[in-house]
Amino acid sequence: MGVSRLDVFYRRLLLTKLFIQGWGKPDDLKRIFEFRKIIGDREKCKELVTKDYPVFIDKVEEQSDCRIHNGYFISPLEHILPGILPKESVKARFQFIVPRKWKKHKPVCIHLAGTGDHFFWRRRTLMARPMIKEAGMASLLLENPYYILLLRILVNNS
Structure with a gap:
């Protein structure tokens, strides 16, 4: 058609x-x-999505108040509807920020990137770290898929 x-x-x-x-x-x-x-x-x-769906951790950073897990997973949608996602969206990158002493109920807040929030720094610094100090709450920061592509283009052109 x-x-x-x-x-x-x-x-x-x-x-x-x-x-x-x-x-x-x-x-x-x-x-x-x-x-x-x-x-x-x-x-x-x-x-x-199975409970044991594979998630990969590339690096763990030890901080004074938390651990920052950098990782990725392949979008389950790629397995369910193959070829439907643009290639930039197939691999989902994230940072999982966990307090050193996590409370019994282990609360987690998921932070999605807003317009202009290209990387993890702003959400990690202005939202996730204060949430650890105030409430002992972990944070999962998802990366917008096209921003990593933008970063690669900028690095290659400089």
């Missing part, structure tokens, strides 16, 4: 360069809509 005329017309009207190559392959969009039915069912969704 080719590109729709409406899609081509709409792209010409856009002032920005977002979605200039269309919204994706029609077959991929159908797969995503079918997958929505699965994740909408709580019982089916529980079985999508």
Whole structure:
């Protein structure tokens, strides 16, 4: 199936360069809509990712108040719907910041990157470390997938 005329017309009207190559392959969009039915069912969704799903830790940094685990995992969506993710999104990188003395209930806050939050530094320094000091709470910082690509481009061009 080719590109729709409406899609081509709409792209010409856009002032920005977002979605200039269309919204994706029609077959991929159908797969995503079918997958929505699965994740909408709580019982089916529980079985999508096993409890022993592999997570890899590259490095552990010892700090005075915490340990910082740098690691990654392959997105489970890559196994469930192969080829649906852009290659930059297949490997998810993270930092897991754990207090040296973790409380009995082991609370964890997940921090997603906001606009302009390219790396871990801001969330680690301004949110995760203070949460350790104030509440003994660990933090999981997920990296936005395209920022690592941006970093590689900047390093290679300098």
